[in-house]
Amino acid sequence: MTAVAEAPIAAPVATDVTFRVRRFLPEVDAEPHWEEYTVPLFPTDRVLTALEKIKGEVDGTLSFRRSCGHGICGSDAMRINGRNRLACKTLVKDLDISKPITVEAIKGLPLEKDLIVDMEPFFEAYRAVMPFLITDGHEPSRERLQSAEDRAKFDDGTKCILCACCTTSCPVYWTDGQYFGPAAIVAANRFIFDSRDSGAEQRLEILNEKEGVWRCRTTFNCTDACPRGIEVTKAIQEVKRALIFRR
């Protein structure tokens, strides 16, 4: 075999991409408004990179939350082209750049500034379902063992990063200040179906209330929005089924 000269790999080219961002600075703006920014980006760049470029090179007042940049901290949920996404997991090549890409804050939580919302109501619902291990009886002297099958029962819910993409994509959550929202139900599901936990009855009782699972209208927006691929509507359905068939 003789070595063959490989075709040179074309260097990636940056193209100008326009972003239409819904801005709101409470100190100066009475109302949110849209502004457009054009920045050069590579197809493999993330929307988060674009926002950082805008903030660093065009307009330093642009505000948004981000931490890890790798889809694990759950900070940068926002509405990109009308759908809830993590800016750090959305690549330019997956968007239609022939028209401006819209970026706005997630819906249904109080808008504080630009892309930042008050997450407190979201976490309040999360805390309400007691998302921690509840046990009774004697403290065991060794680990609480669990079979692989039992572990698999609640595996999906353990992947949640509490980004609120699901809850703020839910039409019921937008219009109804009461509903716990899908993320809190996913968190409850994760413990309800954990064989080591004994707080299932309490949590089911909470989710049976009028703010609970019966508000869900199975629109699947939450499932489509989850950046972790969690089958959110299915997790809610499992709780509904447990409420009907288990007791």
Next chain:
Amino acid sequence: MATLTSVGTLYRGGEGMWTWVLHRVTGVAVFFFLLVHVLDTALVRVSPEAYDLVIASYKTPIVNLLEVGLVGAVLYHAFNGLRVVLIDFWSKGPRYQRQMTWAIAAVWLLLMVPGTFFMLKHTVEAMFGSTS
């Protein structure tokens, strides 16, 4: 820098969101039909003549079209209602919600195409003359 409108964009939900919107719209529409229907039927006890008059006023092409719309709305609401029941109660329901959406769309079309034909047949014949 362009300053555009202040309102946010419409959330771009998937089939699930739009089937739900349609479900609510058809549910409310059918409710109002039933309300009117109960009222016009109750009229027979008030005055049979007035009842006949109201029912006669329904025999127009527009009302005929509305009837097709009503059948379409009831069929959609019923089929999608069954889909929602399956999503909630059948353990595999949430995984097959998309397939079920296409299934109800297919059954709906299958019933509505001949249904519309037979429901409008009389009106069309009355308006443009019968060919037979």
